[in-house]
Amino acid sequence: xxxxxxxxxxxxxxxxxxxxxxxxxxxxxxxxxxxxxxxxxxxxxxxxxxxxxxxxxxxxxxxxxxxxxxxxxxxxxxxxxxxxxxxxxxxxxxxxxxxxxxxxxxxxxxxxxxxxxxxxxxxxxxxxxxxxxxxxxxxxxxxxxxxxxxxxxxxxxxxxxxxxxxxxxxxxxxxxxxxxxxxxxxxxxxxxxxxxxxxxxxxxxxxxxxxxxxxxxxxxxxxxxxxxxxxxxxxxxxxxxxxxxxxxxxxxxxxxxxxxxxxxxxxxxxxxxxxxxxxxxxxxxxxxxxxxxxxxxxxxxxxxxxxxxxxxxxxxxxxxxxxxxxxxxxxxxxxxxxxxxxxxxxxxxxxxxxxxxxxxxxxxxxxxxxxxxxxxxxxxxxxxxxxxxxxxxxxxxxxxxxxxxxxxxxxxxxxxxxxxxxxxxxxxxxxxxxxxxxxxxxxxxxxxxxxxxxxxxxxxxxxxxxxxxxxxxxxxxxxxxxxxxxxxxxxxxxxxxxxxxxxxxxxxxxxxxxxxxxxxxxxxxxxxxxxxxxxxxxxxxxxxxxxxxxxxxxxx
Numbered sequence: 001x002x003x004x005x006x007x008x009x010x011x012x013x014x015x016x017x018x019x020x021x022x023x024x025x026x027x028x029x030x031x032x033x034x035x036x037x038x039x040x041x042x043x044x045x046x047x048x049x050x051x052x053x054x055x056x057x058x059x060x061x062x063x064x065x066x067x068x069x070x071x072x073x074x075x076x077x078x079x080x081x082x083x084x085x086x087x088x089x090x091x092x093x094x095x096x097x098x099x100x101x102x103x104x105x106x107x108x109x110x111x112x113x114x115x116x117x118x119x120x121x122x123x124x125x126x127x128x129x130x131x132x133x134x135x136x137x138x139x140x141x142x143x144x145x146x147x148x149x150x151x152x153x154x155x156x157x158x159x160x161x162x163x164x165x166x167x168x169x170x171x172x173x174x175x176x177x178x179x180x181x182x183x184x185x186x187x188x189x190x191x192x193x194x195x196x197x198x199x200x201x202x203x204x205x206x207x208x209x210x211x212x213x214x215x216x217x218x219x220x221x222x223x224x225x226x227x228x229x230x231x232x233x234x235x236x237x238x239x240x241x242x243x244x245x246x247x248x249x250x251x252x253x254x255x256x257x258x259x260x261x262x263x264x265x266x267x268x269x270x271x272x273x274x275x276x277x278x279x280x281x282x283x284x285x286x287x288x289x290x291x292x293x294x295x296x297x298x299x300x301x302x303x304x305x306x307x308x309x310x311x312x313x314x315x316x317x318x319x320x321x322x323x324x325x326x327x328x329x330x331x332x333x334x335x336x337x338x339x340x341x342x343x344x345x346x347x348x349x350x351x352x353x354x355x356x357x358x359x360x361x362x363x364x365x366x367x368x369x370x371x372x373x374x375x376x377x378x379x380x381x382x383x384x385x386x387x388x389x390x391x392x393x394x395x396x397x398x399x400x401x402x403x404x405x406x407x408x409x410x411x412x413x414x415x416x417x418x419x420x421x422x423x424x425x426x427x428x429x430x431x432x433x434x435x436x437x438x439x440x441x442x443x444x445x446x447x448x449x450x451x452x453x454x455x456x457x458x459x460x461x462x463x464x465x466x467x468x469x470x471x472x473x474x475x476x477x478x479x480x481x482x483x484x485x486x487x488x489x490x491x492x493x494x495x496x497x498x499x500x501x502x503x504x505x506x507x508x509x510x511x512x513x514x515x516x517x518x519x520x521x522x523x524x525x526x527x528x529x530x531x532x533x534x535x536x537x538x539x540x541x542x543x544x545x546x547x548x549x550x551x552x553x554x555x556x
């Protein structure tokens with residue numbers, strides 16, 4: 001048996017040399033995982049299994065393990081070069097119909113090699129022609145219930161009209177009331193202005209400018225809530241009317257007695273402005289419907305000065321303060337600063353001929369009111385801290401016989417403090433026809449198209465596969481693996497997910513994971529195996545010589 005023992009050592013060592021040589025050969029292969037030859041000893045099966053004196057039968061391969069440690073991440077210039085910075089593998093399909101993988105998920109290939117490009121149909125593929133599998137997206141929403149080959153869709157973004165706008169900023173409240181009629185060409189007729197680009201129904205760009213004119217202040221009446229009793233220092237739950245048209249006085253306290261406010265949510269049918277050929281319909285919806293009484297949390301009513309009973313400093317729960325006067329009816333009267341809103345579209349004033357709307361003068365779209373520098377609509381919050389009432393106003397303007405701009409503007413988060421103008425939000429929907437300028441993949445694997453108008457759109461998301469036992473995957477060449485099965489030391493079923501979620505690593509674009517081969521260690525291992533191979537060959541030589549000698553003696 002000595003000969004077979006030596007031969008098994010020679011065979012297993014030769015195979016270990018193959019594994020080590022393969023590691024050395026793949027020291028520069030992207031995403032390669034080094035193999036490790038696991039030697040195992042073997043014993044005579046005919047001998048007593050319980051005996052400690054059993055003779056050995058030599059060596060054999062128990063397994064070839066794959067080192068799953070991550071390789072170094074290196075940067076590249078290709079947007080579609082992807083590297084996973086943690087657990088997970090890219091999913092590859094060998095065959096597709098259009099953008100649909102034709103193989104079942106159980107026979108997909110999996111890889112850490114993120115070298116990708118595109119084919120003639122703009123589908124993302126690796127250098128072996130295998131397709132990158134991901135989740136499709138419709139209207140920018142990812143569908144995780146389906147899988148698709150990711151494609152760089154070059155289709156232009158269609159034009160869309162502006163229907164919603166949000167403009168929130170601080171109005172410098174240090175200025176005086178302006179009594180001069182509004183004129184957009186004279187900055188003496190308004191306090192400040194802002195503008196944004198909007199789009200009509202054909203996707204044509206227009207400039208919307210909004211002007212804020214400080215007008216005479218008006219009273220806001222705050223009274224103890226019918227459902228809560230104020231504390232000794234005046235703190236507690238109070239109520240006020242969440243509208244911008246401040247004209248009514250409560251007659252008896254409580255939620256049901258505030259006089260309805262005329263003009264709120266009224267609609268004005270505008271007329272054609274012959275000078276500018278713009279027709280508009282303005283809707284003033286500032287503050288919501290009449291009788292919207294809402295709770296106001298007040299921490300204290302501090303007399304000013306301390307020994308009088310008429311003027312108070314009202315302190316709200318969020319830190320806002322305002323001076324109020326106590327009326328004979330027991331309510332508190334606060335003076336709110338008010339600003340009239342005007343607008344121009346491409347320099348032409350949007351008309352508003354119905355002066356009944358919010359007490360508006362011609363061309364006035366609405367009025368906003370501020371208490372202690374805060375928009376009175378934004379004071380009322382729900383349990384989640386969200387504004388309960390919105391300051392919205394809108395218009396529809398014909399800019400040509402076939403094109404219209406129609407939109408609603410939300411300015412709920414406006415403020416009016418004695419500080420410089422500052423813009424918080426200035427955004428809108430809508431866009432012109434836009435061409436694709438490039439694609440990016442973010443840390444979560446979202447494939448996003450960028451357009452020449454600054455818009456972006458998610459076109460899909462890279463699918464990431466994980467396994468309970470990655471070492472159990474079957475290497476199939478081209479730096480790819482297949483699932484081996486769900487029993488024993490096999491890989492287990494594939495688990496699909498998204499990058500940068502749970503225990504799955506993040507994706508880095510313009511980067512690749514280098515081979516995890518330690519070249520120095522492999523060269524040392526190769527020299528060790530070479531000596532081991534030589535030693536085994538000497539054992540074979542001795543055994544062979546012994547056999548020959550024995551054969552010669554038998555013949556003598």
